[in-house]
Amino acid sequence: QAPIKATCEDTSCKTGFPEDVHSAVVSRSVHGGQPLLNVRFRSCDGNKKIHFGSSEPEDFRVGEDGVVYAERSFQLSAEPTEFVVSAQDKETQQEWQMRVKLTPEPAFTGTSEKDQRKIEEIIFPWQQSKHSSPLKRQKRDWVIPPINLPENSKGPFPQELVRIRSDRDKSLSLRYSVTGPGADQPPTGIFIINPISGQLSVTKPLDREQIASFHLRAHAVDVNGNQVENPIDIVINVIDMNDNRPEFLHQVWNGTVPEGSKPGTYVMTVTAIDADDPNAQNGMLRYRIVSQAPSSPSPNMFTINNETGDIITVAAGLDREKVQQYTLIIQATDMEGNPTYGLSNTATAVIAVTDVNDNPPEFTAMTFYGEVPENRVDVIVANLTVTDKDQPHTPAWNAMYRMTGGDPTGRFTILTDPNSNDGLVTVVKPIDFETNRMFVLTVAAENQVPLAKGIQHPPQSTATVSITVIDVNESPYFVPNPKLVRQEEGLLAGSMLTTFTAQDPDRYMQQTSLRYSKLYDPANWLKIDPVNGQITTTAVLDRESIYVQNNMYNATFLASDNGIPPMSGTGTLQIYLLDINDNAPQVHPKEATTCETLQPNAINITAVDPDIDPNAGPFAFELPDTPASIKRNWTIVRISGDHAQLSLRIRFLEAGIYDVPIVITDSGNPHASSTSLLKVKVCQCDINGDCTDVDRIVGAGLGTGAIIAILLCIIILLILVLMFVVWMKRRDKERQAKQLLIDPEDDVRDNILKYDEEGGGEEDQDYDLSQLQQPDTVEPDAIKPVGIRRLDERPIHAEPQYPVRSAAPHPGDIGDFINEGLKAADNDPTAPPYDSLLVFDYEGSGSTAGSLSSLNSSSSGGEQDYDYLNDWGPRFKKLADMYGGGDD
Numbered sequence: 001q002a003p004i005k006a007t008c009e010d011t012s013c014k015t016g017f018p019e020d021v022h023s024a025v026v027s028r029s030v031h032g033g034q035p036l037l038n039v040r041f042r043s044c045d046g047n048k049k050i051h052f053g054s055s056e057p058e059d060f061r062v063g064e065d066g067v068v069y070a071e072r073s074f075q076l077s078a079e080p081t082e083f084v085v086s087a088q089d090k091e092t093q094q095e096w097q098m099r100v101k102l103t104p105e106p107a108f109t110g111t112s113e114k115d116q117r118k119i120e121e122i123i124f125p126w127q128q129s130k131h132s133s134p135l136k137r138q139k140r141d142w143v144i145p146p147i148n149l150p151e152n153s154k155g156p157f158p159q160e161l162v163r164i165r166s167d168r169d170k171s172l173s174l175r176y177s178v179t180g181p182g183a184d185q186p187p188t189g190i191f192i193i194n195p196i197s198g199q200l201s202v203t204k205p206l207d208r209e210q211i212a213s214f215h216l217r218a219h220a221v222d223v224n225g226n227q228v229e230n231p232i233d234i235v236i237n238v239i240d241m242n243d244n245r246p247e248f249l250h251q252v253w254n255g256t257v258p259e260g261s262k263p264g265t266y267v268m269t270v271t272a273i274d275a276d277d278p279n280a281q282n283g284m285l286r287y288r289i290v291s292q293a294p295s296s297p298s299p300n301m302f303t304i305n306n307e308t309g310d311i312i313t314v315a316a317g318l319d320r321e322k323v324q325q326y327t328l329i330i331q332a333t334d335m336e337g338n339p340t341y342g343l344s345n346t347a348t349a350v351i352a353v354t355d356v357n358d359n360p361p362e363f364t365a366m367t368f369y370g371e372v373p374e375n376r377v378d379v380i381v382a383n384l385t386v387t388d389k390d391q392p393h394t395p396a397w398n399a400m401y402r403m404t405g406g407d408p409t410g411r412f413t414i415l416t417d418p419n420s421n422d423g424l425v426t427v428v429k430p431i432d433f434e435t436n437r438m439f440v441l442t443v444a445a446e447n448q449v450p451l452a453k454g455i456q457h458p459p460q461s462t463a464t465v466s467i468t469v470i471d472v473n474e475s476p477y478f479v480p481n482p483k484l485v486r487q488e489e490g491l492l493a494g495s496m497l498t499t500f501t502a503q504d505p506d507r508y509m510q511q512t513s514l515r516y517s518k519l520y521d522p523a524n525w526l527k528i529d530p531v532n533g534q535i536t537t538t539a540v541l542d543r544e545s546i547y548v549q550n551n552m553y554n555a556t557f558l559a560s561d562n563g564i565p566p567m568s569g570t571g572t573l574q575i576y577l578l579d580i581n582d583n584a585p586q587v588h589p590k591e592a593t594t595c596e597t598l599q600p601n602a603i604n605i606t607a608v609d610p611d612i613d614p615n616a617g618p619f620a621f622e623l624p625d626t627p628a629s630i631k632r633n634w635t636i637v638r639i640s641g642d643h644a645q646l647s648l649r650i651r652f653l654e655a656g657i658y659d660v661p662i663v664i665t666d667s668g669n670p671h672a673s674s675t676s677l678l679k680v681k682v683c684q685c686d687i688n689g690d691c692t693d694v695d696r697i698v699g700a701g702l703g704t705g706a707i708i709a710i711l712l713c714i715i716i717l718l719i720l721v722l723m724f725v726v727w728m729k730r731r732d733k734e735r736q737a738k739q740l741l742i743d744p745e746d747d748v749r750d751n752i753l754k755y756d757e758e759g760g761g762e763e764d765q766d767y768d769l770s771q772l773q774q775p776d777t778v779e780p781d782a783i784k785p786v787g788i789r790r791l792d793e794r795p796i797h798a799e800p801q802y803p804v805r806s807a808a809p810h811p812g813d814i815g816d817f818i819n820e821g822l823k824a825a826d827n828d829p830t831a832p833p834y835d836s837l838l839v840f841d842y843e844g845s846g847s848t849a850g851s852l853s854s855l856n857s858s859s860s861g862g863e864q865d866y867d868y869l870n871d872w873g874p875r876f877k878k879l880a881d882m883y884g885g886g887d888d
Helices: 113-118 628-633 694-700 704-741 811-826 867-872 874-883
Strands: 021-026 035-038 050-054 060-062 067-070 081-089 095-104 147-150 159-163 174-179 191-193 199-202 213-222 227-239 252-258 266-269 286-293 302-304 310-313 325-333 344-354 367-373 379-384 399-405 412-416 423-427 438-447 462-470 483-488 496-499 515-520 526-528 534-537 552-560 568-578 586-588 591-595 603-608 620-622 634-638 643-648 656-665 673-683
Touching (some): 174 191, 286 302, 399 412, 483 496, 586 656, 628 656
Parallel strands (some): 591 673
Antiparallel strands (some): 081 095, 174 213, 191 199, 412 423, 603 643, 620 656, 634 643, 656 673
């Protein structure tokens, strides 16, 4: 490319924009922060502070140096984009405006020298020199137009792009440099500049898909590093090449279309993207359908919008029952679909034909049959089967059944089996065989969604259901149930109360009359005749009984037939008992407390009557004439119909317990009265009227029950003491008897006899058995090797301390003595058999006892003389009797 040199010529100075409309050519793709152009503003006074602004601040921003930047990324339209740039003096607020028109550059693959001459040169403003006259201007700034460079260039590299020069290089030795991404910032080394000649070059191929444009800044300094020119922005646009194939967002696209859809119905949209410039032909895609499978009923059932990728139907005849799915091969080609130069790629579109309700359900038979026993509910009596060609388990297949006739009382309903789609005719209300023996229902089958437009239900969508009712033995029932009877209480036993009978609903069955029995009678007041149902009393009816609630007594009776199977029914008899004056009133409470003085001494009492009005209150209260002390000491006053007040008549009454009889009469006709005893505790009171000697009064006034309980406790305690004394005396007698039975010669209290030992013998005798028990005792224990000790040998331990019997022990201590000795022997580690395995066939070596082999074990026991056993004491007497007593 030919070098571009920035030039300017002198004119008369006029502050403001040099032109009213400024036109510039920029790339179609604008990125946020990208510098677009440099506006020229002339200031005759170099000290003016100018602020630049834009009429479109959301799209364009003007820097303080006059460079116009893009605020956001966007695509320029084919029409020129216009906006206004304003300049305002910050001191005088004077404002200047210029209209800017941006035209998108045409697409091309290279930049020629001729094209470069067409790029408009934007000159930086002239600045006034400090030492020149006001009318003399110096050219201080320089500008390079945008550079367009195609991507994927094959070189050779480095490839020269442009020469940068300053007109001051004639008088000064300058050094040129560039900064920015692609130069000294990552990715570094893409652009280099000759510091002497200012030749800017690219070192390797560019990729627009990675970086679409580079924004560099050129610098010119002298040999001392002083800035000679203001830095200038260089924009290098990477021109797109068609080096990327279209790529679908998904390799397989899934869509649906209802069956029976009309031509032009939208199905789905497929989308492919191309990494190349979408505003150039390299990134402009076109779609087409390559193939369709299956090809029925037409090979062209669908079409695609070549620009948007929308797939629509173009032919009628979509039928899910024939073809459930179509597979389309979609091709996307760039270069606006040019098959020669464009790059292409394919994807698969799978279109499922969804079901619509174009097939009504049809019954498999015109008449269905069923039967049901009478009085049964929730019973399935018939299964209605239908067929539907629509997709199973969809609203277009799921059947709903509706009864159109034959069931005016709503005794049946039809449910749908979700798995088989069958209709289940179910009984929801009891059916009486005596009333209806057969039902003929008319049923229609429909789907959950309406049929498609233009399709009607055929006659096969309606069927008849014939249901036969089976007669069964039904339970008898009482009429009425419950039965209410009003009766005065006090009815004597054996009186006829009422007749309570039942009816059998089975009119067409041959069976005998009903039998009656009593099922529930809590007070056992009634009985029923098993044949005629006549109810009589077995006890007096009492309204005040605990089994009567709210004057009502309930009894339940049972009626049974003899059918197959036998059935029974229950009925409730309710007896409303009318009150009579059969209970006299009583005083409440039964006990009260008052002071021994006249004031305060009032006692409030209440009359209680189990009867109800008019046989209850108001009541009359009075004191009896006898004994005379009652009326002399007490007085009673009625304060209301049920309440009265008892108080002292005299000034002082000695503390104690007093039984005050009170006569209470009710208002019944005839009257009923009773004399109730009120136990009054008279006590000394404090100033507040509270008793101060309640404990003494209560102790003095123990009731009969308390006294009996105390006496019982005393008697039980005496019996226990007596039994203990008798037991102690009996124990003493037993001890004395045991002492007398012991022979002095057989007294073994001095010795602890150890039996079941096979290693030691009797240790309380003077026999030296150590030669047999411990044949190695001739050697001192201290020098005997540890490993050769016999297992049944006496261990080396300290001798235990056995208990010593007192000189004159009590006979009762013998048992304790023996137990203590036994416990000491059990804890003695030196006592035989030493808790170890006893060895009996061991003779040892060098035993002082000599060999035992000389014993004649074959000699008969009868040749021995055992009389010496009698001399060994009472312990061997039994042996002496056994062996020394002759032939016997």
